[in-house]
Amino acid sequence: MIKINQHYQKLQASYLFSNIAKRVAAFQQANPDKALIKLGIGDVTRALPEACVSAFHAAVDEMASDATFHGYGPEQGYDFLREAIARNDFQARGADIQADEVFVSDGAKCDSGNFQEIFSTDIKVAITDPVYPVYVDTNVMAGRSGDWNSETGRYDGLVYLDGNRENGFIPALPEEPVDLIYLCFPNNPTGSTATRAQLKEWVDYARANKALILFDAAYEAFVQDETLPHSIYEVEGAKEVAIEFRSFSKTAGFTGTRCAFTVVPKECMAYTEGGEAVSVHSLWNRRHTTKFNSVSYPVQRAAEAVYSEAGQKQVKELVAYYLNNARYIREKMEALGYECIGGENSPYIWIDGKGDSWAFFDKLLNQAAVVCTPGAGFGKCGEGYIRISAFNSFENVKTAMDRISQHL
Numbered sequence: 001m002i003k004i005n006q007h008y009q010k011l012q013a014s015y016l017f018s019n020i021a022k023r024v025a026a027f028q029q030a031n032p033d034k035a036l037i038k039l040g041i042g043d044v045t046r047a048l049p050e051a052c053v054s055a056f057h058a059a060v061d062e063m064a065s066d067a068t069f070h071g072y073g074p075e076q077g078y079d080f081l082r083e084a085i086a087r088n089d090f091q092a093r094g095a096d097i098q099a100d101e102v103f104v105s106d107g108a109k110c111d112s113g114n115f116q117e118i119f120s121t122d123i124k125v126a127i128t129d130p131v132y133p134v135y136v137d138t139n140v141m142a143g144r145s146g147d148w149n150s151e152t153g154r155y156d157g158l159v160y161l162d163g164n165r166e167n168g169f170i171p172a173l174p175e176e177p178v179d180l181i182y183l184c185f186p187n188n189p190t191g192s193t194a195t196r197a198q199l200k201e202w203v204d205y206a207r208a209n210k211a212l213i214l215f216d217a218a219y220e221a222f223v224q225d226e227t228l229p230h231s232i233y234e235v236e237g238a239k240e241v242a243i244e245f246r247s248f249s250k251t252a253g254f255t256g257t258r259c260a261f262t263v264v265p266k267e268c269m270a271y272t273e274g275g276e277a278v279s280v281h282s283l284w285n286r287r288h289t290t291k292f293n294s295v296s297y298p299v300q301r302a303a304e305a306v307y308s309e310a311g312q313k314q315v316k317e318l319v320a321y322y323l324n325n326a327r328y329i330r331e332k333m334e335a336l337g338y339e340c341i342g343g344e345n346s347p348y349i350w351i352d353g354k355g356d357s358w359a360f361f362d363k364l365l366n367q368a369a370v371v372c373t374p375g376a377g378f379g380k381c382g383e384g385y386i387r388i389s390a391f392n393s394f395e396n397v398k399t400a401m402d403r404i405s406q407h408l
């Protein structure tokens with residue numbers, strides 16, 4: 001008899017986006033003439049930068065001739081891309097990351113979901129709340145949690161670090177010992193950002209407790225404030241205790257093209273049952289080369305073009321476009337009397353709806369024909385909030401905010 005992984009049965013149905021889809025479909029059926037504006041899901045809407053498109057085309061042409069064709073690439077990524085990443089994203093910011101510490105992949109979702117696989121199932125996992133659900137669900141699947149507890153609205157066995165208005169959605173250090181810590185800044189869903197000093201507290205905690213930080217920097221390109229770090233490796237000591245996930249998805253419009261990378265410094269150690277140190281880099285290298293067969297050559301060439309002079313200029317324009325939307329949304333919501341965070345160094349605006357998340361969602365949908373995301377879908381601490389995404393055209397954002405202003 002083929003038996004299932006029982007831990008999958010603990011998973012709560014991902015009701016968030018299906019519930020949104022259901023409500024949106026009902027609205028559309030009842031209002032077939034009303035044009036909906038979607039500011040819910042975090043998917044980009046603008047075309048790839050021209051520099052990436054040209055490099056993509058040229059690489060496809062190489063694939064069309066036997067003399068320049070590329071078959072399987074190195075699982076960890078081509079040197080041309082790993083070197084461009086190490087030089088531009090890290091060394092240029094004073095972070096001593098080498099090309100062979102960069103693992104190119106097809107997504108930060110897969111990497112941030114898969115990384116836990118190289119650790120024991122009996123470690124203590126800490127996650128922030130509200131949170132990008134991938135970190136939680138992948139640990140539940142792996143058996144690192146107890147059952148879903150309907151009284152607490154959380155999984156038993158995981159350590160939840162509360163984000164709230166008082167701490168500005170930058171959770172405090174855990175009160176009990178933990179081994180694996182998921183952090184994401186700029187944060188999805190709240191748009192909060194962490195200072196160097198705040199990240200340093202986490203790095204110091206991890207060093208003192210032989211813990212490891214999984215730092216998701218998928219929204220790093222949106223950081224505008226020059227005092228804020230783009231990478232956890234800008235913090236002293238982080239190379240010993242932190243893995244960083246990055247993605248070209250939001251930075252350069254690659255959500256449908258797929259390219260990302262994970263940085264695993266050689267200094268990072270995890271421990272055997274007997275306390276002997278093992279290189280996390282060697283474990284991840286083993287896992288990656290066993291289970292992954294590299295990102296396609298044309299896609300890696302398109303990603304490399306992000307670092308060209310033209311690419312850098314175009315990517316900055318792309319990010320500035322979405323940030324202008326974000327600024328507009330935040331200003332309008334604040335003018336209506338709603339407290340917001342995010343939107344300045346992040347494409348998400350996290351809004352205190354002063355009541356039930358879903359009721360606020362329904363109000364925006366039914367009265368303004370605007371789709372947002374209810375904060376409660378990201379965890380217990382998201383209750384009362386909604387997330388509005390800046391990923392849409394300015395015209396749509398403006399129309400959405402005009403409608404919201406009329407109806408709120």
Ligand SMILES: Cc1ncc(COP(=O)(O)O)c(C=O)c1O
Nearest residue numbers: 107108109132188218247249260
């Ligand atoms: C925090 C965070 N990490 C990772 C991802 C996924 O990135 P990718 O498209 O590279 O899989 C997302 C996508 O929304 C995200 O919000």
